[in-house]
Structures are given as structure tokens and as C-alpha cells.
Amino acid sequence: MTRSERGRHRERHDPHWIEWLTGLVSALLVAGMLGWIGWEAFTREATPPDLSVTVLTTEKTGAGQRVTFNIANSGTTTAAAVTVIGRLMEGEKIVEESHVVFDYVAAESKSTGAILFAGDPAGRRLDIRAAGYTGP
Known part of the structure; x- marks a missing residue:
């Protein structure tokens, strides 16, 4: 002063x-x-990535159907190059398959993504799951 x-x-x-x-x-x-x-x-104990997928919405688009989902990582380690596979199934037969790759899903967080299908998932079984990841 x-x-x-x-x-x-x-x-x-x-x-x-x-x-x-x-x-x-x-x-x-x-x-x-x-x-x-x-x-x-x-x-804090380091635990491997624990990935789970939750479907949020299904919307019609110009090219087909968009299925929006959350992917959550409840582990304390980040997962990189996370592949999510979505399948439309009738019984045990796979009608359509699509996938998306996330650059990473941080530890104890969630991300949102979408898978696009040409066919309508209504009346079919929709199976969306994490298929694999690498370490960061």
C-alpha cells in the first residue's frame, strides 16, 4: 500500500x-x-477397467437407426482403444453388427456414444457390449 x-x-x-x-x-x-x-x-488400490454399457435412446435417422449409449468404467485404471460392439439379433442369428471405438474411457467415469444400424431394432434383441481395450 x-x-x-x-x-x-x-x-x-x-x-x-x-x-x-x-x-x-x-x-x-x-x-x-x-x-x-x-x-x-x-x-488407492489399482483395479483393472470394469466396463459396462447402458442403452439410452433409439432414434430414426436418415441412414437408419441411431442407438445412443453410456459406457462406464468403474475401475481405477483408464481403458484405451475401447471397442464397443452392437448387434441386432433374431433368436441366435445375428442380423446386423456394428462397432465403435473410443479413444479412452477414463477411470471411474463414463462416456457417451452411438452405434448406427441400417435396420430397425424394434422387435429384435439389441446386444451392445464392450468387446476389448488396451492399456493407456
Whole structure:
């Protein structure tokens, strides 16, 4: 802070109390975050990706049908190059098959995607599942 003394400005050498409070709060936040990250790094068990697919909607498009889905990874490890296969089936016969590849599905997260079919899934069994992944 500056004081004006006969038209001149002079810096104060003693910091204001709000500067001390701001520095203290910031230091506590940084120390808390570092402690939490360290605790997570040493105590969290690494589990392989655990992928599950949930169908959200089926919509008609100009080229056929779009089936939108969520893919969730409940594991603590990221899955890369995740392949999701969708099949339209009548009984045990596969009528149509399509797939999509996700670059990655992060640990403990979910992503949304869609598979496109030429045929209508109504009246048929729709099977969508994760088929494989690689490590990141």
C-alpha cells in the first residue's frame, strides 16, 4: 500500500493483515490438496477397467437407426482403444453388427456414444457390449 506524503508516494514495509490471511488460507489449501493426492496415491488400490454399457435412446435417422449409449468404467485404471460392439439379433442369428471405438474411457467415469444400424431394432434383441481395450 502507498501513503502520500507531501505529494510523494512511499511503499509500506509492513504487510496488511488481509495479505497474511490470504497467504495462510492459500498455504492451507495447497497443503491439504498435496496431502489428499499423496494419500490417494499410496492407499488407492489399482483395479483393472470394469466396463459396462447402458442403452439410452433409439432414434430414426436418415441412414437408419441411431442407438445412443453410456459406457462406464468403474475401475481405477483408464481403458484405451475401447471397442464397443452392437448387434441386432433374431433368436441366435445375428442380423446386423456394428462397432465403435473410443479413444479412452477414463477411470471411474463414463462416456457417451452411438452405434448406427441400417435396420430397425424394434422387435429384435439389441446386444451392445464392450468387446476389448488396451492399456493407456
